[in-house]
Amino acid sequence: MPVLRWSDPLTGRPTRILVAGAVAAGKSTLARQIGAAWGLPYVEMDSLYHGPAWEPRPTFRDEVIT
Structure with missing residues (x-):
């Protein structure tokens, strides 16, 4: 799966967007705003993992990678 930079053009409409960053950097807030703007669900990784x-849930890797 390619990783895009801010300057890369989108080749299609994404169905998943991963927001990563440091603790207390505003990742959840940004992810919720992106989800609302693009009509995508907001899902916290912790809720999938634990x-x-x-x-750890044994199905985590299959659910996230596919």
Whole structure:
């Protein structure tokens, strides 16, 4: 999967956008705003990764990579 920079043109409409950054940098706020503007769902990675008792979910990798 290619990683785009801010100056790269989009070749199509994305269906997923990953927002990464430092703690308390505003990632969640930005991700919610992008989702609202583009009509995409907002999903926190922690909710996909952690299962009961904060154990990693065995299906995490397949759900995120596909």
